[in-house]
Amino acid sequence: MARYIARRLIQSVFLLFIISLVLFVLMQASGDPLATLGGRQPPRAEDRARLRRQMGLDKPVLTQYIYWLIGNTYTKVDLDGDGVGDRPGTRRGVLRGDFGNSIVTRQPVLEVIRERMPDTLLLMLSAEVAIIFLSLFIGIYSAVRQYSTFDHVLTGCSFVMYSMPVFWLALMLIYIFAVKFKAWGLPYLPTVTIYDPVKGKTLPQVAKHLILPMLSISLISIASYSRYIRASMLEVLNSDYIRTARAKGLTERRILLVHALKNGAMPLVTIIGMDLPLLLAGAVVTERIFAWPGMGRLFLDSLARSDYSVLMGLLMIISAAVVIFQLLTDAVYTWLDPRIRYT
Numbered sequence: 036m037a038r039y040i041a042r043r044l045i046q047s048v049f050l051l052f053i054i055s056l057v058l059f060v061l062m063q064a065s066g067d068p069l070a071t072l073g074g075r076q077p078p079r080a081e082d083r084a085r086l087r088r089q090m091g092l093d094k095p096v097l098t099q100y101i102y103w104l105i106g107n108t109y110t111k112v113d114l115d116g117d118g119v120g121d122r123p124g125t126r127r128g129v130l131r132g133d134f135g136n137s138i139v140t141r142q143p144v145l146e147v148i149r150e151r152m153p154d155t156l157l158l159m160l161s162a163e164v165a166i167i168f169l170s171l172f173i174g175i176y177s178a179v180r181q182y183s184t185f186d187h188v189l190t191g192c193s194f195v196m197y198s199m200p201v202f203w204l205a206l207m208l209i210y211i212f213a214v215k216f217k218a219w220g221l222p223y224l225p226t227v228t229i230y231d232p233v234k235g236k237t238l239p240q241v242a243k244h245l246i247l248p249m250l251s252i253s254l255i256s257i258a259s260y261s262r263y264i265r266a267s268m269l270e271v272l273n274s275d276y277i278r279t280a281r282a283k284g285l286t287e288r289r290i291l292l293v294h295a296l297k298n299g300a301m302p303l304v305t306i307i308g309m310d311l312p313l314l315l316a317g318a319v320v321t322e323r324i325f326a327w328p329g330m331g332r333l334f335l336d337s338l339a340r341s342d343y344s345v346l347m348g349l350l351m352i353i354s355a356a357v358v359i360f361q362l363l364t365d366a367v368y369t370w371l372d373p374r375i376r377y378t
Contacts, residue, residue, distance in 0.1 A: 047358045054354045059100045068138045068341040104129050134348040139340050144348040154229055155329035159314040162252040169257050174264025196258035205251035205324045227326040248325045252318050268299040308364030312356035
């Protein structure tokens with residue numbers, strides 16, 4: 036197992052190198068970061084040429100990539116043309132943990148990401164916990180009560196919920212629990228940002244603002260996760276060793292939670308291992324609709340402004356998380372099923 040993990044880690048280094056190169060080339064072709072620096076008034080041609088030279092954007096793409104990767108000596112950008120800022124500086128490069136500065140705000144990229152990450156993790160972890168527990172409950176109960184009225188109702192609801200687009204579900208939740216509840220004189224839920232600025236960032240405020248975006252993320256996933264768990268549990272419950280356990284007189288609860296669930300959870304582990312890295316990415320559509328100040332909204336804002344540095348920082352962190360969590364998923368497989376061995 037140790038040799039397998041070491042080999043996977045070495046492969047991951049080369050994989051991340053290839054991913055970074057592809058992403059960097061795609062970012063260069065996505066737009067011009069200088070087009071948004073002047074606000075509503077585009078920069079003059081001479082200012083554009085000066086900024087492009089100072090930012091190193093006039094160099095070939097491969098040269099820019101090497102500078103981004105290993106660092107370089109550069110000239111600090113003079114945005115207002117008064118000569119202040121035209122001093123040499125150094126950048127250590129991504130290999131030494133320096134993702135550079137945002138082209139738009141001039142803040143370090145890791146600092147920009149660090150400001151948004153707690154809000155994204157709050158939203159995504161809350162949604163993921165709700166998804167896992169509710170999916171397990173619904174999936175196991177539907178498998179145990181196969182073809183019952185409850186199973187048919189949950190199956191129909193799951194198909195309907197899974198067919199809904201995320202943006203439409205979010206808008207419907209806003210319409211029902213915010214607009215209509217307020218019109219009916221009922222307690223209604225807030226729809227934007229993470230807390231009311233007047234009342235401050237308190238725990239009740241954050242929890243209240245968290246409900247609608249968390250529901251819009253979790254409901255669709257619960258519908259799909261529960262179907263995977265139901266199908267897997269039905270296969271396990273019809274296995275010979277489950278019938279043997281029943282013949283030995285074990286309680287149904289022990290059979291479900293100890294024997295069946297451990298083997299039936301394999302598909303769930305796979306899905307969770309693929310979803311967990313996306314917790315860092317945030318929910319792009321949901322965060323935009325609810326004005327949630329997280330990583331998804333930061334990605335859209337940076338993409339609209341062609342802020343290469345922030346985009347590359349976000350994408351590389353997500354890529355590294357995908358590689359790490361896939362390795363952890365493989366390790367969990369060996370715990371759930373001792374027959375799996377990596378050599």
